[in-house]
Amino acid sequence: MQFRSSGLQRSVLEDFSKEQNCSVEVRLFEDLNLLIQAISSQPDSIDIVFGLPDSFALSDSLKDFFAPFSPTHKDALSREVFSGQPSRLIPYGFSYLSVIYNSFLTQPPKSFGQLQDGRYLKQLAVLSPKYSGPGRATIHWIVSLFGADGYTQVLRALRKNVYRQYDTSAEAISALKTGESTLLLGLSTWPGWQKEISEDSANLDFAMFDEGSFMYTEGMGIHKNSSNPTLAAAFADYMLSPSAQKMIIYKLGLFPVNQKAMLPAALIDVPLSPWVTNDRIRAQEIRQGSPEWLREWERVMGM
Numbered sequence: 001m002q003f004r005s006s007g008l009q010r011s012v013l014e015d016f017s018k019e020q021n022c023s024v025e026v027r028l029f030e031d032l033n034l035l036i037q038a039i040s041s042q043p044d045s046i047d048i049v050f051g052l053p054d055s056f057a058l059s060d061s062l063k064d065f066f067a068p069f070s071p072t073h074k075d076a077l078s079r080e081v082f083s084g085q086p087s088r089l090i091p092y093g094f095s096y097l098s099v100i101y102n103s104f105l106t107q108p109p110k111s112f113g114q115l116q117d118g119r120y121l122k123q124l125a126v127l128s129p130k131y132s133g134p135g136r137a138t139i140h141w142i143v144s145l146f147g148a149d150g151y152t153q154v155l156r157a158l159r160k161n162v163y164r165q166y167d168t169s170a171e172a173i174s175a176l177k178t179g180e181s182t183l184l185l186g187l188s189t190w191p192g193w194q195k196e197i198s199e200d201s202a203n204l205d206f207a208m209f210d211e212g213s214f215m216y217t218e219g220m221g222i223h224k225n226s227s228n229p230t231l232a233a234a235f236a237d238y239m240l241s242p243s244a245q246k247m248i249i250y251k252l253g254l255f256p257v258n259q260k261a262m263l264p265a266a267l268i269d270v271p272l273s274p275w276v277t278n279d280r281i282r283a284q285e286i287r288q289g290s291p292e293w294l295r296e297w298e299r300v301m302g303m
Helices: 008-020 032-041 054-059 133-159 169-178 190-197 229-239 242-252 283-301
Strands: 048-053 090-102 124-127 162-166 183-187 204-207 215-222
Touching: 008 229, 008 242, 032 048, 048 054, 048 133, 048 229, 054 133, 054 215, 054 283, 090 133, 090 169, 090 190, 090 242, 124 133, 124 169, 133 183, 133 215, 133 283, 162 169, 169 183, 169 190, 169 204, 190 204, 190 242, 215 229, 229 242
Parallel strands: 124 162, 124 183
Antiparallel strands: 048 215, 090 183, 090 204, 090 215
16 A cells, blocks of 8 residues: 555556566555465465565565575665575665654663653553564564564563553554654654655654664565566566665665665665674574464554
8 A cells, every 4th residue: 555655656667667668557456464374365466566575475484485586786775685596575765773763752671671660650562473574573683683482571571661652664654753752663764755755743852772783675576376476576676766766765765776876865874784783693583483472462452
């Protein structure tokens, strides 16, 4: 849905269709879970999947549904995101998990330990890991820092400070702007992005935790059963071009993976390479542990 509601569909499909002299049929899904079901159950009708967070792809073992892809823009792509080898899930944007806060109402915590402090009672907004990519990545972040054994303990310590759980980032950011909540576990690029597109965002800021951050990526994949693999590859390449990457910034609030895409002023001071803890948690551990981690989140955070 965000592909259309954000304005990204309109921004990129017209130019791509003209460039390739083709028409593009778009199928939208209400949430990521329905999209994931379609990937496995309706493979013959899919050429390329767009809007897939790596946090979901790893959790649900989705990469096997996609064909390897080697982009033509290799030299311009961020080494923080691309390994240089053909990829099945093709990142088009990335950011880092942090605490977003309403700077008019509070001072941010500097760590998960401080986030548990009673002064933040009922002030924290969290994103649902069932529906939100950053929400599910938050689980991986906590496990990478505190281990699977410490994960539940951290959730229980944070629970008293959680005001509400939101299904979408738009809802959570809106609550932060209005002061309904004062803190949000989200992406470091969101405050700068909001300041670029909205006049009511001067009160938004972010802070990185002392324990380290966690890289979040969103991507696309060419389905291995695509009936139009050449056009699907052309679309993937187009979305990695500087012109389309500019739209990733303004429509989705992510860093572009193409380093030739110019950042807006509000994002210049956001760290592109903070200390991250992604390497502390393996893909296999995520696949095996995710079902129980999600159940535990619902038991503790369910509202």
